Amino acid sequence: MSWPAPSGAYRRLVDPLARGVDVRAEVVSVTPETTRAATVTLRPGAGWLPHRPGQWVSVGVDIDGVRHHRCYSITSLPHGHRPDGHRRADRGLLTITVQQVPDGIVSNHLVQRIRPGDVVHLDGPEGDFTLDPGPAPTTGADHPPTAPGRPLLFITGGSGITPVIGMLRALDSGADTAPDATLDDVVVVHHAPTDRESLFTDELDAMARRNRGLRVVHVRTGAGAPPPEMELNAGRLDDLCPDWRDREAWACGPRPMVEAVESLWSGPDHATTRALHVERFTPSIPDGLPEVEGTLTFRAAGVSVPSDGTRTVLDAAEDAGLSPLAGCRMGVCRRCVVPLHSGTVVDRRDGRIECEPGAHVQICVTAAVGDVEIEI
Known part of the structure; x- marks a missing residue:
């Protein structure tokens, strides 16, 4: 390594989990669950925050020189507990259970190829799909109050x-x-x-x-x-x-x-x-969305790629070797919002069109319509 370099770069030679711009985690084990699924046990480094049961984490893995991010639900207990119900000292371990999907770059990597000692990148935890009580539906029915031991x-x-x-x-x-x-x-x-x-x-x-x-x-x-x-x-x-x-x-x-x-x-x-x-693991996509071929240009990176109007800007950016910030990949967390420079994009959840220069768009649920330039 040549000088000068960030101090954190030297520290990570000794401790690969040392805190940098993201939270790193070491793979402890990979346990098969079915022929297509495995539980990956991780040891997060500095900066990881405790989760609430039901929340998810964004996992970043480097595959062929490109970092890909996907979200997976956390399947382990909150820190400080073990399955038999007795409290114990926090070992700081985290588990996700991954099921392979056809042509899934990240899921196939995590199930088939990742090994103990490998390092992944974490962002989270996030999500409100938890045991916290929610509002009753407004259907005109009687709404009994929430009570201890609710069904x-x-x-x-x-x-x-x-x-x-x-x-x-x-x-x-x-x-x-x-x-x-x-x-x-x-x-x-x-x-x-x-x-x-x-x-x-x-x-x-x-x-x-x-x-x-x-x-x-x-x-x-x-x-x-x-x-x-x-x-x-x-x-x-x-x-x-x-x-x-x-x-x-x-x-x-x-x-x-x-x-x-x-x-x-x-x-x-x-x-x-x-x-x-x-x-939801994927956003709902209505039928009849515009699909127009064109060129998608990432201005800050100086990269242009062909676009067929069916794939999200985030997917196109990652396939081009870029690593824009992203979280849930469903349009919920809004971490992937970037300015539109020119052209037209469509929100694949509801068909909304955006063409105003400078408008902020969520690239995880947005596809290009024709020629588009975006500030990535």
């Missing part, structure tokens, strides 16, 4: 179980969470294609045996899109959990499943009386 319902699909297992582990261990959340009256409805592809099955069943108030329903949907009889409508939910209308609920999983649950809680005909919390 809870978790509806999950695939890797959507990951934020929920963090919450359930916390409740099972006695970790400090929301003061009125317990396992006294909890129903978990988890969807997965097959037994082999279902995450945490044995742990959930063991947890239910320890806690008489916890009921776990395993739903097997089969390969591909679920058949019509598996549609998550009011009738089917009546069969799975007859009192679902009077339970505070959390839903996380594939977009069709989450949207079906939302329609049940928002519809005036269903008279739900308690709040619904939703976590």
Whole structure:
């Protein structure tokens, strides 16, 4: 290393977890969960803040010289607890459970190629998909007050179980969470294609045996899109959990499943009386968005790439070898906001068009329409 260099650069030769502009974490272990999923245990360095069960972390990994960021739910207990419910000295370990997705650069790397001793970059924790009580729906139904031991319902699909297992582990261990959340009256409805592809099955069943108030329903949907009889409508939910209308609920999983649950809680005909919390891994994208080819120019970097109008500005920037600041990748945290210099972009969540020079746009949910210059 030549002189001069930042003092932190020398320090990280000795301690790779030394604090720099981000929080670094060392990979401690990689534990297979299914043929397509693994739990990655991390030891964060200086600057990491404790999380609340259900929150997520943005993980940055360097692959072929390019840093890629993806968000993963934290599946470990809050610091200072262990699964048997006894407090212990904080070892400072953090776990995420990653399921491979087709052509997923980061998920495939974390499941298949990352090794103990490797270093990743963390940003977070973030998210409000937690056990904190939410507002009751405004459907005209009576709204009973939130009470200790409130009845809870978790509806999950695939890797959507990951934020929920963090919450359930916390409740099972006695970790400090929301003061009125317990396992006294909890129903978990988890969807997965097959037994082999279902995450945490044995742990959930063991947890239910320890806690008489916890009921776990395993739903097997089969390969591909679920058949019509598996549609998550009011009738089917009546069969799975007859009192679902009077339970505070959390839903996380594939977009069709989450949207079906939302329609049940928002519809005036269903008279739900308690709040619904939703976590999405991808933003909802309406049909009919403009898709115009052009050139996307990152002005500060002096880089231009072709654009077909279907991919976000953030994805295009990362594929070009750039590392713009990003967090949730769903348009929630607003960490990726940058000024538009010229051209037109479309918000892929709702089709809103922005063409005002200097306007601040969220590049994780924005796509270029034709030729665009942006301040990256």
